[in-house]
Amino acid sequence: MGLIHIELFATLDLVGQAPGGPDEDPEGFPFGGWQAPLLDEVAEAQVGAAYEGTDALLLGRRTYDIFAAYWPHQEGGPDDGIARLFNRVPKYVASRGRPDLSWAGSAQLGPDLAGAVRGIRDRHEQVKVVGSLDLVQTLLREKLFDRLDLWVHPVVLGVGKKVFDGGAVPTNVTLLEPPAASPKGTVYLRYGLAAGTPGTGDMSAPDRGAAP
Template identity: 85%
Template sequence: MGLVHIELFATLDLVGQAPGGPDEDPVGFPFGGWQAPLMDEVAGAQIAAAYEGTDALLLGRRTYDIFAAYWPHQKDGQDGDIASLFNSVPKYVASRGRPDLSWAGSTHLGPDLAAAVHAIRDRHRNVKVVGSLNLVQTLLREKLFDRLDLWVHPIVLGVGKKVFDGGTVPTNLTLLEPPATSPKGTVHLRYGLAAGTPATGDMTAPDRGTNRDA
């Protein structure tokens, strides 16, 4: 069975809305494109490396529409490798509506997302979920993912859709490798889904060695 990898960009207050540009999600959000000033060569290389081995994309409707309007026309230049990848692999679109599937290799998923994700896992080894915040929140809530790549940027916005929003369920994650930083202060965290739910404890218990007379 293949793996579903979520790729997300977030602020310190975990806002994940419209990082790439002001037109991504313009209604009522004043910070579209907040990620651009914080990009550097290190973060760019991390993002490019995260796509290595991708053999399918799983996208929400809004992200799909943005990608379909952009990537088919990007064949040369610095985006060439990603453009070639995105244009060549199958694209699966999660949407309650009827998206325009003019981008070659696109498929509209049915209403049963869980069944659709399991079927995609059976067909592909490495499925990438890029952006698609509403879809991501469903995948997190239903635990329909295996890996989470999270780039946390050194800004606080105070408004906007958050990565972990209403409906998130208690979940354990395992840090798969040491955090990596970029010159502009972005931290790349790579997690894997772990079994069970978060445990609790008592930091004031005597067996913790707390010295109450200090």
Template identity: 80%
Template sequence: MGLIHLELFATLDLVGQAPGGPEEDPADFRFGGWQAPLIDEAVGAQIQAAYEGTDALLLGRRTYDIFAAYWPHQKGGPDNEIATLFNSIPKYVASRGKPDLPWDGSTQLGPDLADAVRELRERHENIKVVGSLDLVQSLLRERLFDRIDLWLHPIVLGVGKKVFEDGAVPTNVQLLEPPVASSKGAVYLRYGLADGVPATGDMSAPDRGLGSAD
């Protein structure tokens, strides 16, 4: 069975809206493009490495439109491996409407998102979800993901759509490799879906060493 990888960029208060530019989601959000000043070589290298082995993209409608307006016009090759990858692999779009899909290799998913994603897992080994916050919320609710690649950036916005909105199913994840920090303070965290649900406990229990000193 193939794996679903969520590629997410967030601020410290977990805002994930419009990281790449003001045009991504201009409605009532004045911080579009907040990620751009925080990109450096370490971030770029890790983002590129995260796409190794990807054989399909799964995108929400808004993210697809942004990508379709940009990537087909970029020349691929050794200096732009992401363009080569994106333009060559299948693209699947989650949308309730009837979107125009001009990018070669694009297909709209069926109306039952969960069934459609499960079917994709039978056809592909590594499916990457980039941005697409509304789609991500649906995948989180259905536990239809296997890995979260999360970039946390050293800013707080106070407004905007969150990476983890209300309604996410309580879920355990495990850190798959040591965090990577960039020179500008962004931290890359790679998590895998784990069994069970979050446990609870009592920090004042005697074996915790945090009880009263009396």
């Protein structure tokens, strides 16, 4: 069985909406492209390494449309490596509508999203979910993920769609490696899904904070 990896860029107040550009999300969000001023070589290398080994993409409709309009035209450019990877691997789209699936290797998931995601996990070793906040919230709620890579950027927006808006249930995760900060202050956190639900404790007890 393969692994479902969620790759997310978020602000300090965990807004994940439209990091990539001003036109990424046409819903009146005033900070589209907030990530661009905070990128540096370290963070870019972390993102590139996170995509290594990808053999399928799992995307929401809006992210898919953005990617389909962009990545097929980027081979030979500065993002050639990621472009070739994304263009080569299968793309699975979660949508209730009828997306244009002209990007080579694309397929729409059926109405049973949970069953479809489990099927993808059975067919592929490394499945990456990029952006796609609505889809991510469903995966979080159903615990249909294995890894969560989160880049927390040093900026507070105060508005926008958040990573965990309406899509979280009590869940344990485990830190897979020490946090890594980039020169501009972005912190890279890698978590794995862990068993059970959050425990509670008494701060005055010798074993305070321990799970029951």
